[in-house]
Amino acid sequence: xxxxxxxxxxxxxxxxxxxxxxNLRVEEGRIVGLIGPNGAGKTTALNAxxxxxxxxxxxxxxxxxxxxxxxxxxxxxxxxxxxxxxPRWIRVSQVLDYVAGVHPRFDRGKAEGFLAKTSIRSNRKVxxxxxxxxxxxxxxxxxxxxxxxxxLDEPTLGLDILYRKQFYDSLLNDYFDGNxxxxxxxxxxxxxxxxxxxxxxxxxxxxxxDRSMEEVEARYVEVLVRPExxxxxxxxxxxxxxxxxGQSVLLFEGVERSRLAAVGEARTPSIxxxxxxxxxxxxxxxxxxxx
Amino acid sequence: MNAxxxxxxxxxxxxxxxxxxxxxxxxxxQRELWENRSIYLAPLAAAGVFLAGFLINMxxxxxSAAASxxxxxxQLALLTxxxxxxxxxxxxxxxxxxxxxxxxxxxxxxxxRSILFWKSLPVSDLVTVLxxxxxxFLILPLLSLFISLTTQFFMLVLSSMxxxxxxxxxxxxxxxxxxxxxxLVLLYHVLxxxxxxxxxxxxxxxxxxxxxxxxxxxxxxxxxxxxxGVEKIAFNTTHFLGLLQYRLMGPAExxxxxxxxxxxxxxxxxxxxxxxxxxxxxxxVAAVFVFAAVRLRRYQGPI
Numbered sequence: 001x002x003x004x005x006x007x008x009x010x011x012x013x014x015x016x017x018x019x020x021x022x023n024l025r026v027e028e029g030r031i032v033g034l035i036g037p038n039g040a041g042k043t044t045a046l047n048a049x050x051x052x053x054x055x056x057x058x059x060x061x062x063x064x065x066x067x068x069x070x071x072x073x074x075x076x077x078x079x080x081x082x083x084x085x086x087p088r089w090i091r092v093s094q095v096l097d098y099v100a101g102v103h104p105r106f107d108r109g110k111a112e113g114f115l116a117k118t119s120i121r122s123n124r125k126v127x128x129x130x131x132x133x134x135x136x137x138x139x140x141x142x143x144x145x146x147x148x149x150x151x152l153d154e155p156t157l158g159l160d161i162l163y164r165k166q167f168y169d170s171l172l173n174d175y176f177d178g179n180x181x182x183x184x185x186x187x188x189x190x191x192x193x194x195x196x197x198x199x200x201x202x203x204x205x206x207x208x209x210d211r212s213m214e215e216v217e218a219r220y221v222e223v224l225v226r227p228e229x230x231x232x233x234x235x236x237x238x239x240x241x242x243x244x245x246g247q248s249v250l251l252f253e254g255v256e257r258s259r260l261a262a263v264g265e266a267r268t269p270s271i272x273x274x275x276x277x278x279x280x281x282x283x284x285x286x287x288x289x290x291x
Numbered sequence: 292m293n294a295x296x297x298x299x300x301x302x303x304x305x306x307x308x309x310x311x312x313x314x315x316x317x318x319x320x321q322r323e324l325w326e327n328r329s330i331y332l333a334p335l336a337a338a339g340v341f342l343a344g345f346l347i348n349m350x351x352x353x354x355s356a357a358a359s360x361x362x363x364x365x366q367l368a369l370l371t372x373x374x375x376x377x378x379x380x381x382x383x384x385x386x387x388x389x390x391x392x393x394x395x396x397x398x399x400x401x402x403x404r405s406i407l408f409w410k411s412l413p414v415s416d417l418v419t420v421l422x423x424x425x426x427x428f429l430i431l432p433l434l435s436l437f438i439s440l441t442t443q444f445f446m447l448v449l450s451s452m453x454x455x456x457x458x459x460x461x462x463x464x465x466x467x468x469x470x471x472x473x474x475l476v477l478l479y480h481v482l483x484x485x486x487x488x489x490x491x492x493x494x495x496x497x498x499x500x501x502x503x504x505x506x507x508x509x510x511x512x513x514x515x516x517x518x519x520g521v522e523k524i525a526f527n528t529t530h531f532l533g534l535l536q537y538r539l540m541g542p543a544e545x546x547x548x549x550x551x552x553x554x555x556x557x558x559x560x561x562x563x564x565x566x567x568x569x570x571x572x573x574x575x576v577a578a579v580f581v582f583a584a585v586r587l588r589r590y591q592g593p594i
Contacts, residue, residue, distance in 0.1 A: 052407075071415035074410075074412055
């Protein structure tokens, strides 16, 4: 059974189409990065998956309809929707008591173990904690839940570099075990590059790229082209071209590495560069179509 | 070994589900008490203020020795009036707390975005809204009852300490207080009036709270006001206003004629109260409001 399966997933707010018929299949045990520009429909897609918003089309999460069965689904799914959703009046000890009380798969000892590694004391209120500490607390709660799917929507927004790095490190070292599935959206793409197993690009309500990282590495090659070979390189039909310190960097899709090595220095593109290339290409095609 | 164990646990899902729901309700109510400490602090403060006033009154009464001039029956009546006053003050405070709590609770979780955290846990909208309803419907009435009785006990203790020697019959006061009877009457009063009779009001406030885009206070009080106004202008009638007054004042037809009644709370006669159609239509309206609030909370996110 796939962890998430969507067919023709659609959601419109009035005339504004947020999700335009998405087809999607996420297998269990993957770490999927959902990347897209602002307003692309990332949060709407996640909200549909989490049962927070009604939708059209077909969507199953762990075999359940999230809109109809949100409370039951939440036994197996946890999510951090934003950095600042923990109620500010609650004490650390109270939030542990509460989650232990309502969640059948919450391991309180585990959460306390994670918190012991931080400087968060159990008698503090959330309002007294720094933004980074609130994120640590929320992560400790979520990691102590034995869930099958974890959804993170911009989990590190507004945190400094140290907290961000620590966040993904503990997620990988203390939580991910190869059976769980993680879906994460973030604008800090370079930080999750080495964490992800799968890449999903979303733009204007549509999935524009859906590949595993192995496929991405095999399919996309970035070449630092020697100046005298630019014309030869262009003949191989790059999908994107940019200038770095006066040198041309060309991005190729599905061209053999051996041929590319002849015109310059070939390497795997960063997700950021790939993202820019795919988005700009879409821009051009849609403008061309409009003409 | 693991596989059979998993299969074994499957048939027991149903009772587990009920136990889980009970746990969810318990912890949901617990968290309301964590968040809204005014639920118990406000009635306690009212009791404290009343006791302080009562003590001052007792001391000045002793000084003027006015009490000794009264006949024992009059002394008792004087004290009984004060019991009633203390209960009215504490329970009135509880009603006000209940109104503001109901109006804010489902709005507040959207305003501070914590709704996203609550919804990330396996607690259904039904459990959430019903737990919130128990605060004005059950918790506040019972709490104010408990605080009222404790206050009355302290009033008796205070009078026994301050009044001896002034000619007041202390033993008579203790006998006349008849705690058991008063407790039952008050219990009946809070469960019927504060719980059942006011249920549609709390239901309406919860419904407004779950839906209002901002300023739930205005959304709660403006529509009834507008309806009254429009009705008056269009038909020159005041049925809706009458309906509201009837709801707020209590069911007059269920009350006994108050001439010389010992305790005004005892005037609510059970067989009359439970045969009042207003009670049952009120409860039906409350159920509709609460059910609508449960359904609407599904659609709500942070604002």
